[in-house]
Amino acid sequence: MKRSKIAGIGSYLPERIVTNEELTKVMDTTDEWIQERTGIQTRRYGVKHKETTSSMGAKAARVACERAGISPNDIDFIIFATLSPDYYFPGCGVLMQRELGITGKEAGALDIRNQCSGFVYGLSIADQFVKTGMYKNVLVVGSEMHSMGLDFSTRGRNVTVIFGDGAGAVVVQPTDDPDQGILTTKLHSDGTYAEKLSFVNPGAHGGYHQERIGDTTDLGYPPADTYGEIFITQKMKDEGMLYPNMEGQFVFKLAIQKFPEVIQEALKEAGLQTTDINMLIPHQANLRISQMVQRLLGLRDDQVWNNIQRYGNTTAASVPIALCEAWEAGKIQKGDLVCLAAFGSGFTWGSALIRW
Numbered sequence: 133m134k135r136s137k138i139a140g141i142g143s144y145l146p147e148r149i150v151t152n153e154e155l156t157k158v159m160d161t162t163d164e165w166i167q168e169r170t171g172i173q174t175r176r177y178g179v180k181h182k183e184t185t186s187s188m189g190a191k192a193a194r195v196a197c198e199r200a201g202i203s204p205n206d207i208d209f210i211i212f213a214t215l216s217p218d219y220y221f222p223g224c225g226v227l228m229q230r231e232l233g234i235t236g237k238e239a240g241a242l243d244i245r246n247q248c249s250g251f252v253y254g255l256s257i258a259d260q261f262v263k264t265g266m267y268k269n270v271l272v273v274g275s276e277m278h279s280m281g282l283d284f285s286t287r288g289r290n291v292t293v294i295f296g297d298g299a300g301a302v303v304v305q306p307t308d309d310p311d312q313g314i315l316t317t318k319l320h321s322d323g324t325y326a327e328k329l330s331f332v333n334p335g336a337h338g339g340y341h342q343e344r345i346g347d348t349t350d351l352g353y354p355p356a357d358t359y360g361e362i363f364i365t366q367k368m369k370d371e372g373m374l375y376p377n378m379e380g381q382f383v384f385k386l387a388i389q390k391f392p393e394v395i396q397e398a399l400k401e402a403g404l405q406t407t408d409i410n411m412l413i414p415h416q417a418n419l420r421i422s423q424m425v426q427r428l429l430g431l432r433d434d435q436v437w438n439n440i441q442r443y444g445n446t447t448a449a450s451v452p453i454a455l456c457e458a459w460e461a462g463k464i465q466k467g468d469l470v471c472l473a474a475f476g477s478g479f480t481w482g483s484a485l486i487r488w
């Protein structure tokens with residue numbers, strides 16, 4: 133079986149820089165609180181109604197294709213990871229396909245709804261497709277336009293201050309070089325605590341899961357024999373239930389356990405150790421999480437790339453954006469061992485080891 137490699141990488145960050153100070157004007161928060169708890173100083177927001185998750189993904193994808201030396205029309209398969217899709221359906225994969233002008237060859241497109249681990253999952257799927265010879269040019273994109281769906285009142289401050297917009301993309305191709313490519317990927321999930329970090333409304337659940345987990349919140353659904361208002365109820369609109377929510381400390385504690393676990397798992401399978409890692413690209417969830425993971429693994433500062441200070445948490449886009457930035461900065465050289473790792477809502481988590 134062939135190996136697969138990352139042949140090209142690109143990213144796109146919208147121009148508008150939003151400081152913590154700016155957020156203090158709309159909600160009860162402070163620059164000090166945000167920096168101390170998360171490390172975030174600024175984040176980017178896309179231009180409302182002019183940019184979307186798929187349009188930003190297309191911009192990152194164009195750069196990745198160019199660097200891989202191909203045209204978007206050479207892409208055989210698209211994998212698009214996001215939690216902030218343009219539409220409920222169809223997915224961003226086909227919208228980006230249209231935006232990129234990929235026509236005529238009917239390339240396949242798959243959307244991944246795996247939140248923070250979406251890109252690592254997508255890379256793993258691309259790896260399987262390329263290794264087995266099914267596809268030659270797989271485009272994997274992570275993109276988020278969070279700013280369109282956040283609660284900018286004080287009620288949503290624990291979530292809203294964290295997130296930012298942006299996109300990253302890679303082209304995955306086969307390689308004959310035995311010393312290069314994706315060595316292994318590890319993927320995991322556990323749905324027990326699905327609602328601890330979630331965006332449940334609007335949805336077609338009708339309160340089903342809430343009843344099972346003992347959540348007695350009245351979502352305002354009409355009687356079961358009435359149709360209409362199945363996705364969004366008036367109560368949800370009136371009481372601000374149409375936003376993401378997170379039990380931050382619960383997520384934090386699990387994250388610092390699962391990140392090191394899944395990194396060690398990949399290293400063990402590849403017969404490698406933490407000392408072999410040249411660059412760890414952790415999902416940029418919170419700078420405090422990355423620092424703790426670094427400490428737990430005994431890594432030096434130069435072995436870990438963090439950019440959450442400037443871009444906030446861009447969920448599915450954070451790993452490819454950070455990977456692209458580290459590579460552009462010349463911190464990833466041919467032959468280096470690069471480790472990607474992510475943890476987030478679901479909960480889902482995963483890692484990838486790449487010999488660059």
Ligand code: UT7
Nearest residue numbers: 161162165169248289290293380381383384387417418476
């Ligand atoms: O990317 C997906 C995975 N996500 C994560 O991994 C995120 C994991 N969790 C976290 O990063 C942290 O839990 C947060 C940054 C979200 C929150 O930090 P925390 O230190 O866990 O704060 P907390 O939620 O325990 O809240 C502490 C206090 C509360 O006030 P009281 O009840 O002590 O009076 C909050 O209301 O901080 C308050 N608070 C804020 N204050 C100012 C929450 N958000 C804010 C805010 N500004 N933005």
